[in-house]
Amino acid sequence: MKNFINSKEFIAFCHSAFDNIPIAIDFLDKDGRMIYINKAFSDFLQIPIKNMIGKLVTEINPTSKFLLALNEKKADIAVRHVFPNDREAICHRIPIFDNNGELMGGLGMILFEKVNEMKEILKKCEILDKNLTLYKNEIARLNSAKYTLSDIIGNAKPMTLCKKKVRKIANLNLNVLISGESGVGKELFAQAIHNESNRAHMPFVSINTSAIPENLLESELFGYEEGAFTGAKSGGNIGKFELANGGTIFLDEIADMPYYMQAKILRVIQEKEIVRIGDNKPIPIDIKIISATHKNLEKMVANNKFREDLYYRLNVLNLEVPPLRERTEDIPELSENFLMEFNKEYGFYRKLSKNAMDILKSYSWPGNVRELRNVLGKACVNADNTIITANDLPANLFIDSIVKDNKNDSGFYNIIKKVEKQLIKNALTQSNNNKAEAARILQIPRMTLYRKIEDLKIDI
Template sequence: MTYNNEDFFPKATSETELLIDKNTIEWFYKIFDPIPVSMILVDKDTNILMINNEFCKFLEVSKDEAIGKKVIEINPNSRFPIVMRTKKAEIAWKHTFANGHTAIVHRIPILNNENEVLYGFGMVLFDNMEEFHNIIVKNKLLQTEIKHYKQVLKKIQGAYYSWDNIIGNSEKMAQAKEFGKKTSKTGSTVLITGESGTGKELFAHAIHNASRRSHQPFVKVNCGAIPHDLLESELFGYEEGAFTGAKKGGKIGKFKFAEGGSIFLDEIGDMPIKMQVKLLRVLQEKEIEPIGATNPIKIDVRIIAATNKNLMYLVEKGDFREDLYYRLNVMTIEVPPLRERIEDIDTLTKSLLVKLSNKLGVYVDSISKEAIDILKGYSWPGNVRELENVLERAMNLGEEGKILPIHLPSYITKKDFNAKRNTACRQLSEIIEEMEREIIIKYLKDTKGNKLKTAKLLGISRSCLYDKMERYNLSV
């Protein structure tokens, strides 16, 4: 059908080069008429330039009745006059037409470079509200299912935690997290050091989940919890008949399970020397050899190791291989102890209360300032793990949803009392320890890690230096 209303299709002027002529309208119909979506085009005065077949059926009008008329003559409820006046698009609006149909529509003003309205384009996104409702319901169900399966997948893969689960904004924790995030972007071996209970495993999870291996397995192995004579078969597996008692079909080791992903070797300092040799081969050659196998197997696994021991001290004692230490010590992250980030106790406590409330079903949502002050005055040798245990105990004893000093264990409250009574002594001890630690660090840097030279400069024996390094969790 061709429309020849010359008054309706004005000629192009110097004011605008985008004016639509009748040939363009004919092309619009060729494009939009076959599409089963209602569409309309109006000029700056809201006169209808084009309306496709689908919209005509929806409005129950013919094209002859609609073309050239103002849109409000066809649909008195139209908001196009408002859209053209405000120059603001209305996206996914619920609109009830004059014929009683309710739909979800788009109304979009088309502007020139001078921000002047040239045309208005409209489209009915959903002409059936029940269909629209069903799509929303299905989408919500789909999102719920996706979330559920993502959680299941993470459980299968083994890594549950992300950087959001590591609580703390203190300077030392922020530095550790920032370095960890940079580390996660590489494929290098990672060594996480820190005292027991500081959250080294959380860092390992977060590094894996932020890496390109995040959708691959994350396998955890506690090197200190597995008997030494079983550790090799646990890590590398064995072939059928490899030894007496070997199960039929053999066994796949942890490294093979972690193919394409990451393996977390916790308590790496407890690994026996015999296994350290085999681990070194894995790092150097990227291959494993199951017990009883005739040929090695190539693997693609990232190693993340963790320890609460001073590995360099173990190297000097002969309990840890020096070449393995340097292979592991590529990207080292030191997780600070809780006593060095006391300012994080407030946020840590709030987070742990939420976690423990969900676990225990005992809902405690607050802690008194006096109790917080006591927690901040304690040295926390057990770190965050100890804090969690203290809070769990307090929650079981607390009343009316609030933790008070009386709910804290006596060894913490007595320490706080003694500290208040003898603050000068406690502070002097802390100052001396801090200064000693800083001096040792400085001398180690000056001697480029040479323990013998450092011990001579400090006027102490080398074994004494090692004891102090282990005490202050120093590694070079």
């Protein structure tokens, strides 16, 4: 069978394909004779084309290693070579075989006409690689889990059990649903799970599904291509799931996710891939999903407000964070920690009085740890002295504690009297029984204070 490389059809193809391109290319037959060379290569060698066709490559270039590549049937890729005119270049020497594996000839190509060109390209690639690494590190830093288990305050039994479970489930590559009332610190536990896992060095991406407008949620989660919709950024945008690839995504307030989006999240979990808006190319992802809610998802499933199939996909492992009222022994340590934070940030030096601490410990805390932090922040501002007293705390804390202590005598006027009595006693204690000072603290006339002390039978 005739060697195709020696055919007129192949030579004609070479002329039509390679004559006018700026890349230096030549073809040799299986014996190493020049059968085609384009103008770019001829100009580089400074030898007319007609003086090279039909000659052995070593007659044209005595130092050529092309014959060796053909004999060994092995390609030389990106090798440095010095030509007879002392020009230096980076070349390819590639043997060509037919379908039966028989040698037909070879392709020669100059990749870079100067070694410095290759060095410059490699240098730019190195810089780009370094920049890419920096950007990846910056993305990982911006999307990192700050809190670990050691940052979560609490040694009460419910918290100890909760932390123990975190250690148990963290390294399991299974989705986790964190349940608990608002303000208990569900995101802190999500970050702790991530930091305890073997994904700790990868991104942790948090998104509150209830805080993003419904029409933007899909693009935030899955990203989009340029021109996907009106207002889309030039170059498109990466989504949260893609950003979290290799690490963990935290879907807070998952119960508020629109029903149509629940189906899309289910598909991501099942297929382990996402598709950007405006594209049809799936992107594989490897992520751990931690979701959280303060709502009863089982009840929502029963009322067809949350997909049952998604619920079971998310609730593979469950972590229930206890409310603050079930671990009141942690309140002193939490309070001290928050006061240290406020003192450092605002230049205060506040401490809690025993009476104030007793009130904090007796309150039911419907807003949990978040409410405790807010109460102490306001108390720091309200306090006129170093010591935060009961009078610096919100009135609802007194009412709550008094109602709890007087369950059998909780009429409106009785509660009001008990609150008044407690406030006056606190003011007198703070003023060392100085009535004028106590009246000033309570912001009432001195005679009104005298009358109330008598009416309420307050011992001084």
